[in-house]
Amino acid sequence: MENLDRLDHPNDPDLRAEADAVLAELVGDPGGSARLREDQWQAVAALVRERRRALVVQRTGWGKSAVYFVATALLRRRGAGPTVIVSPLLALMRNQVEAAERAGIRARTINSANPEEWDAIHEEVERGATDVLLVSPERLNSVDFREQLLPKLAATTGLLVVDEAHCISDWGHDFRPDYRRLRAMLADLGPGVPVLATTATANARVTADVAEQLGTGAGEALVLRGTLERESLRLGVVRLPDAAHRLAWLAEHLDELPGSGIVYTLTVAAAEEATAYLRQRGFAVASYTGRTENADRVQAEADLLANRVKALVATSALGMGFDKPDLGFVLHLGSPSSPIAYYQQVGRAGRGVDHADVLLLPGKEDEAIWRYFADTAFPPEAQVRQTLTALAEAGRPLSVPALEAAVDLRRSRLETMLKVLDVDGAVQRVKGGWISTGAPWTYDAERYAWVARQRAAEQQAMRDYVDTAGCRMEFLRRQLDDEGAAPCGRCDNCAGAWADSHVSAETLTAAEKELDRPGVEIEPRRMWPTGMPALGVDLKGRIPAGEQCATGRALGRLSDIGWGNRLRPLLAEHAPDGPVPDDVLRAAVAVLADWARSPGGWASGTADAQDRPVGVVALPSMSRPQLVGSLAQGIATVGRLPFLGALTYTTEDGAYAARRSNSAQRLRALSGALAVPEELAAALREASGPVLLVDDLTDSGWTLAVAARLLRRAGSGPVLPLVLAAAG
Structure with missing residues (x-):
């Protein structure tokens, strides 16, 4: 292996050619003409040649994974340790492991679906047999992982990648407290270890917050923020009077949509209902939700990738984590509560094809479902203090079920609160449960109230998206603070409605019978x-x-x-x-x-x-x-x-x-x-x-x-x- 000192030379005439050769292997065309785009090369050079920290905010399909896999290959050849990628969803991990293998990059993953492999993976990492370790953010909250493997990773990591980095920010639509633990890993990284944070869905406020959380301030980090225009996507809205009309419309028009795609629903129950109905109508579809067993998820992903199904009927469980470049359509039965989340989901389509259709079929029940799932705001201060007192007085670790006896919060909300308090240093997760650290802690009421207002503003933005007479792509881009937003010329408002709302009486009757x-x-x-x-x-x-x-x-x-x-x-x-x-x-x-x-x-x-x-x-x-x-x-x-x-x-x-x-x-x-x-x-x-x-x-x-x-x-x-x- 070459000496790491080589990375200090700012002018490496062979580095670009070497990077392009790795890219060719990555896309399955070794010796071909594949070349990194200039903005991708800029990111790779910052990581490999300058060992900088970079924040990349680029649209889905831009090629963020190519940046970190190419950078990994180049760094490993020069003696750097393995790349650690923190990635939120299992489907994304599976896609990335397969992509890495094409370029000769040995990738392994640690997540909730493969606990039986963890010991073997730990051993491979220790002896340097793994080039890339993909880790779910939830692993950062595991006591054994934090105490045993994380310090070793921090000491040997050659590149740290934070994928879907908007999850770090509680200003964003998909905040995940586990991501905040990356600050500890960042602090323990060796000098000159590059860091790459990537996302396709961050407005200006979230971008600034991510930079702050990662310690990638504007003076240190290279920030690459590109246009969010997606020339392949044609957006539209179809208004229908009720759920039966929407199911009937789907049954009559699904075959007209190009290729294979994703039908998103707001709830697991709706996904299962729609799947059952479409199967009765003869469609090859599969359900993909938080209730779907892991083996069935893997099979569903494989079936969609191979075009053996027309669509996956999915909840947000498939939101960030699926990579199919020729995905021909994304359709929503019901409106998500955030335009940023909506842009992220529709961004799965049209990455490697010239044309993909994106349709939203809003429902009267959408807002009731938003309210049902809206109980995610940070709890009132009295409940937080009650939790801290219970932990302080216990004199021993308390499990979440044991804490439920002392604090009147739902388990999911209690767990999220504890993770935030852990990141803030007020509590700590140890074997056996949670303990109080005794450290001073301040309730940031202003911030929590702002986040709640932000959620309400996002919901209003989705109402406005449905009702707007202006360009739909421009609307979404402006929600993400894309300065270059302009009319797309393709959506139903720019070019005229391209999906009618007609359904036949026979199909409607069948849909009503199914829902009845x-x-x-x-x-x-x-x-x-x-x-x-x-x-x-x-x-x-x-x-x-x-x-x-x-x-x-x-x-x-x-x-x-x-x-x-x-x-x-x-x-x-x-x-x-x-x-x-x-x-x-x-x-x-x-x-x-x-x-x-x-x-x-x-x-x-x-x-x-x-x-x-x-x-x-x-x-x-x-x-x-x-x-x-x-x-x-x-x-x-x-x-x-x-x-x-x-x-x-x-x-x-x-x-x-x-x-x-x-x-x-x-x-x-x-x-x-x-x-x-x-x-x-x-x-x-x-x-x-x-x-x-x-x-x-x-x-x-x-x-x-x-x-x-x-x-x-x-x-x-x-x-x-x-x-x-x-x-x-």
């Missing part, structure tokens, strides 16, 4: 939350089988585009109470009938079939007593079952227990809040068999779990929950 089909399973709770005895509630471990809820049924999920759209207005916080609508009752009866005929159902005729329910029991409701009461009575009447009665609340605030934020707090509020009146207990003992437990909404599942335990202890048989909606 009610019924989803509700999995029961099987374990009590951690830390309940500390809250004065003597429940721990596994819920005894004889006290568990059975697997239940709901008409739909509030996040789906079928029954979710019907149920959200009915179950909204300030919706008026009233008798259950006839169509909703009919749907509940249909769900009950399908349940009875399903494997294990009481009418299935199978060996393991449950006994037929002997009666109906209602959960009490202070906010919607007419709705729940009429639903339970209606089910009893149509099913020719006796209505056995309802549980009662023992305290006024018991009715609001389900509004608590996490499992421990919900269960504490429910403990002792529900009771089985003697008349109901007598009816249960007399009926002696399974009962249907009827409610309007289940969120965490703890109300159903507590009610089932009480009913079983009062003498009922298995408790079968039947609710209108599941919140997830």
Whole structure:
């Protein structure tokens, strides 16, 4: 290997030719004519020849990965250590490992999908057998990784790459606290180790913040910010009256879209609904969501890359992490809440082709879904201080489940808060959980409020994008502070609408039928939350089988585009109470009938079939007593079952227990809040068999779990929950 001192010479006449040769291998054309563009070469030269820190803000398809792979090859030939790439999504990692191999670059990845390989990868890194190590940001939050491997990497790294660097900034649309830990690695890097940060979706504020977080101030870093124009993309919006029209439109026009592509939805439930419908219509499509098993994700990616499917129907799980240069279209069933996130997703299309279509089909339910997923703001100071106090007083590490007993925050929000506090130095993750460092910490209320306002402004920008009469590409570029933004001449506003809104009556009827089909399973709770005895509630471990809820049924999920759209207005916080609508009752009866005929159902005729329910029991409701009461009575009447009665609340605030934020707090509020009146207990003992437990909404599942335990202890048989909606 050549001596690293060679890198100090500012004029290396052979370096450009060598870099172009590596690029040719990378693109699969060794000995060909491939050449780095001037801006790419500028970045490579800064990293390899000058060992600088560079921040590259360039559109999707510009070739950011080519920069760091070419730089890696050149640095490794000159004796530098391995490149460490922090990359957020598994799909992106898989693509990049394959690309690296084409250029003879040995790349490995450490992420949640391959824990069985971690030890072997660690050993390869230590003996210098790996050129590139791709690491998910979540690994930076692992105690073992931080304590054992990260110091070694910092000492031997030849190039640090931070991909999708906008994730560092909490001003951006996709802030990830784990990224902030890179500051520690940056501080430990040897002198002269180059750093490359890349992103395609950063406005001026986010760019400045990323530079600050990475320690790449304007005086030190080379900032390469290019145009975000995408000449291959043709943008449009198609307005349709409801979800059924949008599914029908998709079925009739999907084949007209060029090549293969991605259909994005806002929720997992919507992705699964759309996938099921399109398959029924004969389309080769696959679902890709946060619920998709890793092996199925890999297969779905491979099928799309090989054009064996027309589309992946995906959530944002596929947002940043998929590289298919000839992707012909991106279509959104529902509007994302941020124009920057939208630009990022549509940027997957048209990278290696002259033309790609991008269409947005907004829905009336979009804003309700935005609100449902909007609970991500930094918690109020009182809750943060409560967390710090709990850790300080514990005198030992506390796990997140244990902290839930002390802090009324949902687990995902609590975990995010702890990561931010860890980066700020107020807490530390250790083996066994989290501890307080005792370091002073200031609640930056002004910053958190600004971020919340920024989210609201992004949502308004998406409304404006749908309504604008101006150029759509120019609109998106201006949202990203692209100074050269100008009309594209291709979008539906510049060149005229190119996608009509017509759907046939036959296709619309089929879509309506698909969305009208009610019924989803509700999995029961099987374990009590951690830390309940500390809250004065003597429940721990596994819920005894004889006290568990059975697997239940709901008409739909509030996040789906079928029954979710019907149920959200009915179950909204300030919706008026009233008798259950006839169509909703009919749907509940249909769900009950399908349940009875399903494997294990009481009418299935199978060996393991449950006994037929002997009666109906209602959960009490202070906010919607007419709705729940009429639903339970209606089910009893149509099913020719006796209505056995309802549980009662023992305290006024018991009715609001389900509004608590996490499992421990919900269960504490429910403990002792529900009771089985003697008349109901007598009816249960007399009926002696399974009962249907009827409610309007289940969120965490703890109300159903507590009610089932009480009913079983009062003498009922298995408790079968039947609710209108599941919140997830």
